[in-house]
Amino acid sequence: MSSLSKFIGQVEEPPASKRGRRKEARPGELLDAALDLFVEKGFAATRAEEVAARAGVSKGTLFLYFPSKEELFKAVVRENISGRFSEWNQEFETFEGTTAEMVRYCFQVWWDRIGATRASGITKLIVSEARNFPEIAGFYHREVIEPGEQLIRKILKRGVDRGEFHIDDFEYAMFLIIAPMIYLVMMKHSLGACVNIPIDPERYLKTQADTILRGLERRPTDPAPPKTKK
Template identity: 30%
Template sequence: MDTAEPNTPKFRRRAEARPDEVLDAALDLFIEQGFAQTKVEQIARKAGLSKGAVYLYFPSKMAILEGLVARAIGPITGQVFSALSAYKGDPRPIIGQFMRMMAKAMTDPKTRAVPLLVLHEAPGAPEIAAMFRRAVLDHSVPALRALIAQGVEGGHIRAVDPDLTIRTIMGPFLGHLLMSDLFGIEPEGGIALDQLVENHLSILFAGLAPEGAS
């Protein structure tokens, strides 16, 4: 019988784990039945908590989805985007680091499910699109734009449009996830995100090389 008092380390570890338990339960339900159709009561029941306990950690269902986004994307944005805007030099090594980190993170099915869920739900729920833009795109797009623009200005890469180049960088990665997870079309070797990224970077970096570079 567990006789741990509320102030014991075991109790604290259990309390600290509860937000993740809520997020895991919510992700399963959002995938299974959709964001709009999922109720907080269902999330609480699946997580083994009361509805009131869920609201202690997340004040709304949208806050739960935002928590899922932060858990999935946070490790990437926290390590990379804070340094992008101030970087000076050839942007290709930084782009490579960013893409490889994304590939590593997205090998976890729970992490990969979050952006796919947002892509699925956002067209019918503008508030979800707005939340993802605030949480991710409003930070990542300006940082990547600044990185590419300074690379052009410094002569490290050819004269490209920074905004279009951001789409060129991210497009194949997103397309690969959509084809694999949404449509079930995978290369013979499986989803292999690391191989996709290396293949993409070899083509991308050749295209970004300055005019006349060997």
């Protein structure tokens, strides 16, 4: 097992026991089972009956809650990723530190809540299968990528407005934050799953943040940021 996999193993929790399951608990258990199988096998190879069996219910019961595999996948994404943007935007609004501290916090929160969890495997699934499933690719773009990019733009703009950052092109500077996250989850769910690649995720993210912030930092020779209209 690679060092990255060992680190992940310390963070993730084993699936909950299905014993004593209440009827109202079934949707959550179905989503847990679906997340496991989508990450393990991909979207195309995951069958509805497998999800039902892992959750301990019949295929018919699965379809009572989720009418298709596509709708089941969408529910998994909303439960584990896109449903959290309201919380993250609220944290942005109430954050009291510097924007550099916010960028570091952004990396750490993303790792703790997404990167170190099973949900990080959804990113690899989308990268691998988007071309064959344009509907779920479009859904993921609307529900995850666009809100994520908007939040990162807001963070960078905060830094410029406060005179902390100098950024000429927000559209491309945004990828400075996104790229390290994508690399880490792709390694985790591809080569890192079978080859000993010595990546300590927290050390990696700290190094990325240090390097990015040195590049974004406003220097005395930079032009003053434009005044924001109120």
